[in-house]
Amino acid sequence: xxxxxxxxxxxxxxxxxxxxxxxxxxxxxxxxxxxxxxxxxxxxxxxxxxxxxxxxxxxxxxxxxxxxxxxxxxxxxxxxxxxxxxxxxxxxxxxxxxxxxxxxxxxxxxxxxxxxxxxxxxxxxxxxxxxxxxxxxxxxxxxxxxxxxxxxxxxxxxxxxxxxxxxxxxxxxxxxxxxxxxxxxxxxxxxxxxxxxxxxxxxxxxxxxxxxxxxxxxxxxxxxxxxxxxxxxxxxxxxxxxxxxxxxxxxxxxxxxxxxxxxxxxxxxxxxxxxxxxxxxxxxxxxxxxxxxxxxxxxxxxxxxxxxxxxxxxxxxxxxxxxx
Amino acid sequence: xxxxxxxxxxxxxxxxxxxxxxxxxxxxxxxxxxxxxxxxxxxxxxxxxxxxxxxxxxxxxxxxxxxxxxxxxxxxxxxxxxxxxxxxxxxxxxxxxxxxxxxxxxxxxxxxxxxxxxxxxxxxxxxxxxxxxxxxxxxxxxxxxxxxxxxxxxxxxxxxxxxxxxxxxxxxxxxxxxxxxxxxxxxxxxxxxxxxxxxxxxxxxxxxxxxxxxxxxxxxxxxxxxxxxxxxxxxxxxxxxxxxxxxxxxxxxxxxxxxxxxxxxxxxxxxxxxxxxxxxxxxxxxxxxxxxxxxxxxxxxxxxxxxxxxxxxxxxxxxxxxxxxxxxxx
Amino acid sequence: xxxxxxxxxxxxxxxxxxxxxxxxxxxxxxxxxxxxxxxxxxxxxxxxxxxxxxxxxxxxxxxxxxxxxxxxxxxxxxxxxxxxxxxxxxxxxxxxxxxxxxxxxxxxxxxxxxxxxxxxxxxxxxxxxxxxxxxxxxxxxxxxxxxxxxxxxxxxxxxxxxxxxxxxxxxxxxxxxxxxxxxxxxxxxxxxxxxxxxxxxxxxxxxxxxxxxxxxxxxxxxxxxxxxxxxxxxxxxxxxxxxxxxxxxxxxxxxxxxxxxxxxxxxxxxxxxxxxxxxxxxxxxxxxxxx
Numbered sequence: 044x045x046x047x048x049x050x051x052x053x054x055x056x057x058x059x060x061x062x063x064x065x066x067x068x069x070x071x072x073x074x075x076x077x078x079x080x081x082x083x084x085x086x087x088x089x090x091x092x093x094x095x096x097x098x099x100x101x102x103x104x105x106x107x108x109x110x111x112x113x114x115x116x117x118x119x120x121x122x123x124x125x126x127x128x129x130x131x132x133x134x135x136x137x138x139x140x141x142x143x144x145x146x147x148x149x150x151x152x153x154x155x156x157x158x159x160x161x162x163x164x165x166x167x168x169x170x171x172x173x174x175x176x177x178x179x180x181x182x183x184x185x186x187x188x189x190x191x192x193x194x195x196x197x198x199x200x201x202x203x204x205x206x207x208x209x210x211x212x213x214x215x216x217x218x219x220x221x222x223x224x225x226x227x228x229x230x231x232x233x234x235x236x237x238x239x240x241x242x243x244x245x246x247x248x249x250x251x252x253x254x255x256x257x258x259x260x261x262x263x264x265x266x267x268x269x270x271x272x273x274x275x276x277x278x279x280x281x282x283x284x285x286x287x288x289x290x291x292x293x294x295x296x297x298x299x300x301x302x303x304x305x306x307x308x309x310x311x312x313x314x315x316x317x318x319x320x321x322x323x324x325x326x327x328x329x330x331x332x333x334x335x336x337x338x339x340x341x342x343x344x345x346x347x348x349x350x351x352x353x354x355x356x357x358x359x360x361x362x363x364x365x366x367x
Numbered sequence: 368x369x370x371x372x373x374x375x376x377x378x379x380x381x382x383x384x385x386x387x388x389x390x391x392x393x394x395x396x397x398x399x400x401x402x403x404x405x406x407x408x409x410x411x412x413x414x415x416x417x418x419x420x421x422x423x424x425x426x427x428x429x430x431x432x433x434x435x436x437x438x439x440x441x442x443x444x445x446x447x448x449x450x451x452x453x454x455x456x457x458x459x460x461x462x463x464x465x466x467x468x469x470x471x472x473x474x475x476x477x478x479x480x481x482x483x484x485x486x487x488x489x490x491x492x493x494x495x496x497x498x499x500x501x502x503x504x505x506x507x508x509x510x511x512x513x514x515x516x517x518x519x520x521x522x523x524x525x526x527x528x529x530x531x532x533x534x535x536x537x538x539x540x541x542x543x544x545x546x547x548x549x550x551x552x553x554x555x556x557x558x559x560x561x562x563x564x565x566x567x568x569x570x571x572x573x574x575x576x577x578x579x580x581x582x583x584x585x586x587x588x589x590x591x592x593x594x595x596x597x598x599x600x601x602x603x604x605x606x607x608x609x610x611x612x613x614x615x616x617x618x619x620x621x622x623x624x625x626x627x628x629x630x631x632x633x634x635x636x637x638x639x640x641x642x643x644x645x646x647x648x649x650x651x652x653x654x655x656x657x658x659x660x661x662x663x664x665x666x667x668x669x670x671x672x673x674x675x676x677x678x679x680x681x682x683x684x685x686x687x688x689x690x691x692x693x694x695x696x697x
Numbered sequence: 698x699x700x701x702x703x704x705x706x707x708x709x710x711x712x713x714x715x716x717x718x719x720x721x722x723x724x725x726x727x728x729x730x731x732x733x734x735x736x737x738x739x740x741x742x743x744x745x746x747x748x749x750x751x752x753x754x755x756x757x758x759x760x761x762x763x764x765x766x767x768x769x770x771x772x773x774x775x776x777x778x779x780x781x782x783x784x785x786x787x788x789x790x791x792x793x794x795x796x797x798x799x800x801x802x803x804x805x806x807x808x809x810x811x812x813x814x815x816x817x818x819x820x821x822x823x824x825x826x827x828x829x830x831x832x833x834x835x836x837x838x839x840x841x842x843x844x845x846x847x848x849x850x851x852x853x854x855x856x857x858x859x860x861x862x863x864x865x866x867x868x869x870x871x872x873x874x875x876x877x878x879x880x881x882x883x884x885x886x887x888x889x890x891x892x893x894x895x896x897x898x899x900x901x902x903x904x905x906x907x908x909x910x911x912x913x914x915x916x917x918x919x920x921x922x923x924x925x926x927x928x929x930x931x932x933x934x935x936x937x938x939x940x941x942x943x944x945x946x947x948x949x950x951x952x953x954x955x956x957x958x959x960x961x962x963x964x965x966x967x968x969x970x971x972x973x974x975x976x977x978x979x980x981x982x983x984x985x986x987x988x
Contacts, residue, residue: 086559200649230426231586235630235645257560264632264643287634301564303593304633308612309571312593314564318529441885462887469885477878481900490896491886537882544886 046117047074048218048251049098050353054111054121056090056097062323067093067106069275074353075219080245080252082266082283084259084298088319090275091255095221098253099138100128116218134164137212141224143204146211147196153180153207154192160211179210184240202233209237213244221253226261238265259298263287268354271295274319274330277349279357291362294331329359337361371414372580373438373467373548378447380408380433402654407433408444409604409656415548415597417452420574420581422595422612424588424627428653430604432552435584439469439550451548465495468541472553474533478525484536485511485521488543497545510539515569531562535569542573548580555590563590570594588631592616600624603653603661606680610689620683620691623662660694668695709981719973726967730786737779738764742935747774753953769955771944777955780941781963787937788967791848792918795855799917800910802856803863808902810864811871812894822868828861837920841929851930855917866909870902904982911975915968922964938964 056068068090075081085091097108100120113120115136120128140146148156157176180188183206196204205225212220222241226234242265245252256262262269263283270280271294279292290296297315299305306312317334320326329347332338339361347358382405390400408430415421423431436442438449440462449456451466471477479487485507492498498506508518514535525533534554541549551570555563567590574581585591591598592612599609600621608621619625626646633642648665651657657664663673678692711717729736739746739762751760752774758766760776768777807825810818828836837858844850874880875898883893922939924930926946931937936944938960945956 086561202649230650231588232426232627232630232646232650235632235643236647238632238643239645259560260632260634263634298560299634301560302589302634303564303567304589306593308593310593311568311571312564314568315561316565318531318562319559436881436885439885440887441881462885465886469882471878471882473878477882479879479883479897479901481903482896490892491888494886494888494892540882 046114047353048077048079048116050074050112050114051098052112052114052353054094054097054113055109056093056102056106057109058106060105060323065322066275066325067322068097070111071272071275071277072111072349072353073270073277073280075251075253077218078245078249078251079268080242080254080266082262082269083253083255083272084257084262084269085272086257086319088274088322089272090322091272092223094272095138095223095253095255098221099132099136100125101132101138130164133160133217134215135217136219136221137215137217138221138223139205139208139212139225141227143196143201143208146208147204149196152193152195157192157211157214160214164215175214176210179213180207182213182240182244183207183210184236185210200233202229202237205229205237206240209241209244213248213250216248217250219251219253221255223255224257225254227256227258234261241265259287260302260304271298274325275322276330276346276358278331278359280351281355281357285355289363289365291357291365292331292359293335293337293361293363296363297334370416372417372419372452373413373415373582374448374450375411375413375434375438376448376450378408378411378434378437378444378449380430380437380442381406381445405653406604406656407653408437411447411601411604411606413599413606413609415580415582417547417580418578419597420583420595422591422598423582423584423601424586424591424598425601426586426627426650428603428650429601430653431584431601434601435469435550435552435582438548438582439467440464441469465491465544466546467548467550468544468546469550469552470534470537470541470554473557474530474537475525475557477537478533478540480525483522483524484528488521488536488540491540491544495544497543506543510543511536513542513573514539515565529562530558531565534558534562534566538566538569538573542577546579548582550582550584552584553586554583556585556587567593588616588628589633600627603651603656605661605677605692606690607662607693608689608691609680610684610691611687614684614687614689620689620696621662621693622666622668622695624691626665660692668693670694706981710977713977716973716977719970719977722966722970723974726785726963726970727789729782730789733779733782733786737776737782738766739776739779741775741780741783744934749774753948753956755953756955768959769953771941771956772948773944775936777941777959780936781938781960784936784938784941784960785963785967787848787931787935788918788921788939788964791852791855791921791937792914794852795859795917795921796910796914798852798856799859799913800863800906803860803865804867804899804902804906806860807864807867807869808871808894808899811868811875812890812898818868821864825861825864825868829865833858833916834920834923837924838927838929841924846930846932848931848935851921851924854924855920858920859913859917862909862913863906866905867899867902870905871898874898874901908975908979908982911971911978915971915975918964918971919968938967 052072054068054071058065058067071094083091083094096102098113102108108121111121158172161172176192177188180192185191185203185206199207226237238261254262254265266283268282269286270277273294279295290299300313303312315334320330326333328344329342332342341360347360349358350356384403386400386403394400411434425431433442437444440456443457443460454464456464456467488510489503489507493503507521511518511521516532516535555566558566583591583594595612597611598615599606602623608624619628629644630646631643646665651661659675660673660678663669672694678694680690680692681696683689683691683696748761751770752772754766754770756767756769758769760766766776771777806821810821837854840854840857841851844854880893880897883897921930921937925937925939926943931940933940941960942957948956
């Protein structure tokens with residue numbers, strides 16, 4: 044197999060705060076192939092969103108990328124000049140957010156915003172632009188795009204606004220779209236529509252997706268591969284089917300067992316005790332050790348190393364047995 | 368239906384914004400004023416038996432939170448009547464009983480940030496004479512322990528707790544009033560997944576111990592199935608289906624219920640790709656509910672009658688009181 | 698408030714050296730005012746201790762009673778240093794009392810209006826808005842002209858002129874608070890309306906009110922000085938800083954600058970110091986201005 048589209052190796056992103064140095068992303072490594080959908084799952088404070096922002100070089104002071112490497116299509120992005128990052132951002136790697144209000148300007152029509160995004164990277168004539176804009180709008184399932192392109196964001200529902208944000212992200216046929224909890228604020232029926240469309244889009248356009256979410260079920264419905272983050276680190280990574288069927292890290296299993304879907308009604312759920320530690324006060328060794336039923340003195344003294352590849356593996360001294 | 372402990376009887380709630388004078392003037396010139404009345408809940412009748420857990424599911428804007436607040440006496444109904452064990456919940460706009468309490472969605476907003484949590488738990492019972500001032504401290508401690516918090520944290524403020532712990536405090540505050548009925552409005556929706564499981568387990572334990580009657584409001588069908596005995600599905604202010612949990616999930620009758628169940632990705636134990644099917648179309652606005660059945664614009668079964676006439680709840684299966692409101696059902 | 702929060706608040710406050718200096722000045726002035734009867738060389742209100750032949754003497758003059766008038770004497774032969782210390786006491790007394798009364802009345806009215814809502818809220822807040830459209834000094838002038846001279850009357854006039862600022866602020870904050878879930882929770886318990894208002898809503902409206910309070914105390918002191926300067930404040934036998942400035946004003950052009958200037962400096966230092974402290978508190982409480 045040729046070089047992956049994106050490979051991240053040993054990425055560290057720190058925030059220098061009043062409470063000391065926070066390692067929001069610590070030694071994160073993964074790779075992404077063309078057209079692949081990678082799900083990045085974790086609870087609040089796990090560093091999944093900061094990972095997404097780091098890939099685009101969108102970390103602002105007091106945060107900074109403190110180490111590691113991000114190779115995108117043969118080019119190193121850590122330490123790259125702002126011009127290089129700008130030429131990639133929005134054109135080759137696009138981002139969509141939980142709240143489409145972050146990308147949509149309320150005083151501009153959809154056409155004006157799409158034009159701005161369009162002109163940011165190429166000087167096409169207007170004919171090209173309109174055709175492309177209508178094409179992506181209909182691709183994300185906006186009915187009658189020719190009539191609605193001149194509307195303002197507030198004239199759209201939440202689900203439709205998120206579709207517009209996705210359409211803008213698609214304008215330049217990016218290689219990668221990073222989606223940060225894009226369906227969390229939406230209703231379940233609308234979420235299902237967007238998930239179905241994203242799956243179709245990825246297949247059709249060959250765009251790779253990094254889908255960041257706290258909801259393992261949504262990710263399992265969409266992603267080819269899943270990476271589970273806990274307290275700034277990836278603790279397990281693998282293909283969706285394998286990870287759901289036979290998780291190896293106790294935290295992954297805990298997450299799976301926290302949903303009632305797999306248990307008979309009214310049965311006690313095998314909950315994970317305690318809560319995620321604050322990044323400013325991480326325990327020594329494995330950050331999950333205080334909540335883990337298998338933890339030993341080794342876990343409490345040293346951080347478990349990664350066993351596996353950039354596609355697959357886990358970081359645990361006492362992985363769960365994988366029965367063949 | 369006569370043995371229902373909680374009775375919600377033909378309850379309707381509209382929210383109307385006053386029309387500004389500018390629009391009266393505009394109306395003179397033939398400009399139609401925008402709709403200002405939200406039809407949040409329309410003609411809802413529900414009963415809950417003593418000790419039963421009723422789930423209320425639906426998407427945002429369907430009126431499930433408003434109905435919960437009406438049952439809890441926070442909002443008076445525009446029409447209709449709500450009672451618990453024969454006692455009216457509200458008199459005029461005022462809440463008249465302590466027998467129903469509520470747990471809110473967001474534990475970061477539902478606790479007074481400037482009040483120590485012990486005081487927040489104790490002030491209601493003290494004001495209602497459930498406990499004397501001398502017994503207050505042990506009373507607070509016992510409730511903290513009951514919801515799984517250390518007994519010595521009563522002097523702390525909400526910001527010193529995590530989301531899951533705050534939700535435990537909010538539950539203790541509601542239960543310290545010794546209610547018969549607990550209304551839970553999305554009590555786990557804003558919590559992390561691993562914390563959700565802890566709180567769900569707490570609900571299961573407390574329900575058993577205290578013989579609580581529960582109205583459990585959630586958009587999360589998996590959570591509702593796990594907690595509730597019976598489920599009611601709301602769409603745009605009306606109940607469209609109601610049944611015992613197993614019956615509703617195994618044989619949903621209303622096309623909306625079916626679509627809702629299909630649209631949620633679920634984790635299968637065998638790791639096979641989570642399946643889901645999307646419903647077409649958007650949620651209509653409660654400012655201008657469509658005529659006839661509110662779901663007809665998105666419904667694959669809709670025919671002429673659905674566009675003009677609102678379907679009534681019909682009993683489909685008498686054995687488990689399965690009711691649904693759909694013209695397509697015989 | 699939790700001690701941890703207070704501690705953090707102070708740590709942040711201490712980062713601004715100017716504000717710390719201003720706070721020190723305020724505290725020092727308050728201490729001087731409180732200790733005035735003990736440290737002042739003369740009781741300026743005791744007419745028998747005044748020597749008319751010592752009047753209008755320049756700073757450093759040694760009077761007939763044998764002590765040095767470091768800041769000179771005024772037209773009645775009062776030692777200016779003593780008069781300023783006593784005047785400071787009166788100014789602070791009046792400013793703080795008027796501020797406290799305006800705070801209580803205004804905050805209760807504003808938060809109460811937001812809580813009760815409906816017609817009461819509309820009428821109360823329109824009255825407040827109407828009053829805010831007049832300059833406070835104008836209202837204070839009219840009211841004190843009606844009530845007459847005296848400390849109590851002055852406090853009432855100042856409070857009546859200033860409560861509207863508190864009412865407006867408290868109303869705005871309470872409108873934001875009243876729809877929050879913790880208020881719904883308190884109402885659904887159910888707790889009495891007074892309890893919900895005073896135990897739940899008002900404490901959460903305090904931060905912006907504290908900011909207004911620091912500004913309004915400084916304003917009350919300035920207003921009092923203005924009224925006294927115009928002769929509507931306190932009787933000349935109990936001169937506040939404003940009255941002292943007024944007393945000396947007619948001698949300014951005849952070269953006897955000290956009678957007006959020294960009380961003026963005391964007044965300016967007091968008001969500026971209170972304002973700096975208030976500004977810093979406002980910056981810290983208002984998260985929008987945080988870096």
